[in-house]
Amino acid sequence: MSKKNKIFAKDLSEAEQPRAKGKTESEMLSDDELKILSAAHKDFDRSTLPNYDNSDVAKAKRYAKKNKPTVIFVSATVLLLIAVIATLSVFLYLQGRDAPSTEDFKLTLGEDEYTLKYKSAMRDDVLYLDIVQIARYTELVISGSANAVKISCDDGTYVRFEQGENTALVNGEKVKLGGVAEIVQLDSESEGKMQCFIPYTFIERLFSHEVVKGSKRSVYVSYSNKTNEILIHRISYKDSKEALPIGFSADCFDLVADSLLKEDADDSIYTVLKENFLSMTLLVNKSNPLGEFFTPKGLISLNDVGCPVAPGREFLLEETAALALTQMLLALGEELGRNAPAIVTSAYRSYDYQKALFEKYVQNRVARGMSRAEAEKDASRTSAKAGESEHQSGLCVDLIERGEKYLSVSFEESDCFAWLSENAHKYGYILRYPKGKEHITKYDYEPWHYRFVGVDVARVIYEDKICLEEYLARY
Numbered sequence: 001m002s003k004k005n006k007i008f009a010k011d012l013s014e015a016e017q018p019r020a021k022g023k024t025e026s027e028m029l030s031d032d033e034l035k036i037l038s039a040a041h042k043d044f045d046r047s048t049l050p051n052y053d054n055s056d057v058a059k060a061k062r063y064a065k066k067n068k069p070t071v072i073f074v075s076a077t078v079l080l081l082i083a084v085i086a087t088l089s090v091f092l093y094l095q096g097r098d099a100p101s102t103e104d105f106k107l108t109l110g111e112d113e114y115t116l117k118y119k120s121a122m123r124d125d126v127l128y129l130d131i132v133q134i135a136r137y138t139e140l141v142i143s144g145s146a147n148a149v150k151i152s153c154d155d156g157t158y159v160r161f162e163q164g165e166n167t168a169l170v171n172g173e174k175v176k177l178g179g180v181a182e183i184v185q186l187d188s189e190s191e192g193k194m195q196c197f198i199p200y201t202f203i204e205r206l207f208s209h210e211v212v213k214g215s216k217r218s219v220y221v222s223y224s225n226k227t228n229e230i231l232i233h234r235i236s237y238k239d240s241k242e243a244l245p246i247g248f249s250a251d252c253f254d255l256v257a258d259s260l261l262k263e264d265a266d267d268s269i270y271t272v273l274k275e276n277f278l279s280m281t282l283l284v285n286k287s288n289p290l291g292e293f294f295t296p297k298g299l300i301s302l303n304d305v306g307c308p309v310a311p312g313r314e315f316l317l318e319e320t321a322a323l324a325l326t327q328m329l330l331a332l333g334e335e336l337g338r339n340a341p342a343i344v345t346s347a348y349r350s351y352d353y354q355k356a357l358f359e360k361y362v363q364n365r366v367a368r369g370m371s372r373a374e375a376e377k378d379a380s381r382t383s384a385k386a387g388e389s390e391h392q393s394g395l396c397v398d399l400i401e402r403g404e405k406y407l408s409v410s411f412e413e414s415d416c417f418a419w420l421s422e423n424a425h426k427y428g429y430i431l432r433y434p435k436g437k438e439h440i441t442k443y444d445y446e447p448w449h450y451r452f453v454g455v456d457v458a459r460v461i462y463e464d465k466i467c468l469e470e471y472l473a474r475y
């Protein structure tokens with residue numbers, strides 16, 4: 001059989017007689033038939049054969065069969081190309097995704113957005129965030145100094161950072177920070193704020209503790225190193241707008257074996273700090289403002305508990321502080337043999353009240369010829385801007401001698417002051433702005449302003465002749 005014949009026979013056997021699959025050529029065509037077909041080959045029109053399928057599909061199949069090796073080669077090449085392109089794309093995509101962005105960070109705290117400069121937020125490939133800013137947003141209590149910052153939750157749990165340390169204290173347990181804490185005390189003149197920079201990874205873990213069982217974490221924290229977007233927002237209960245309570249737990253961290261700070265700490269002070277931190281050692285000053293929305297819990301009327309106050313006036317104070325103050329002022333009267341020789345002339349002041357009060361002081365000075373800026377600066381030596389006043393905490397009072405009308409440094413010459421200086425701490429009160437501590441408290445000496453901190457803390461402050469800021473810097 002000639003080559004041509006062979007091919008032709010193959011064509012016939014497979015294309016024109018599709019059901020003859022598996023049979024040999026000889027079974028399909030006789031030699032005579034092949035001869036006839038071979039002779040007519042050149043001009044043979046196959047479409048004239050019976051059962052010839054002339055559809056496009058059949059044509060394509062026939063073509064594909066005829067050109068099998070070429071089709072396979074082309075297909076393989078195309079497939080290989082697609083595979084190479086796909087692999088390359090995936091590789092490039094992954095490369096792009098994993099490559100950290102060096103754009104400035106966009107920090108979203110609830111409704112507010114901030115831009116953080118890439119170079120200042122990133123140190124040694126670690127992203128640092130200001131936890132004080134986050135604590136303000138999440139309405140946690142912030143206290144601290146140039147050496148230490150403490151963030152406390154409503155349930156009494158807390159975290160404490162020390163300047164330059166690579167560990168932190170979470171509820172008394174020493175844990176790894178994954179970086180070094182940096183505390184920055186900003187100029188008090190410029191809206192005095194404190195900052196404490198902590199690695200992002202620590203912050204994410206800190207807020208991962210579930211206070212309400214079965215609920216998600218109470219603060220959502222996320223960060224994408226591709227877009228450099230940081231998202232932090234408080235989560236509310238499913239059915240209400242009330243935010244879930246926040247709490248911290250050392251369980252979220254790797255503990256550091258030698259907890260020197262914990263062992264060295266005075267146990268009694270430590271207990272006080274842990275259990276009553278919120279109500280007793282809350283630090284409020286120009287660097288630690290309470291802000292517009294802070295209202296203390298448990299305010300009661302001083303008149304209701306029989307505390308001596310300026311005639312015709314009514315004052316509010318936190319309950320524990322109010323009861324201790326009443327005891328103190330009654331004991332003072334008993335000691336001096338006079339009925340209530342010292343009385344309260346100011347106690348809790350709301351944000352709005354403080355705002356109006358500060359404005360009044362400024363206006364008085366402007367009336368005396370000072371410029372607005374001079375007047376504000378001068379007024380802030382003895383009075384606080386709204387949100388920065390300790391009076392907003394409901395934990396402090398101003399005292400005057402009965403019969404006096406105005407607050408005066410001459411109060412220090414009274415026998416009341418002499419007795420208070422030696423005994424106030426026994427009732428949990430301290431002289432908040434003592435002489436010689438003006439550079440720390442940032443207030444002039446105020447012999448009339450007493451602050452409740454609890455008996456244990458007051459004793460330490462009294463014995464060591466320190467102010468509240470110095471006390472808090474220790475613990």
Ligand SMILES: [Zn+2]
Pocket residue numbers: 346391397398448449450
């Ligand atoms: Zn005061």
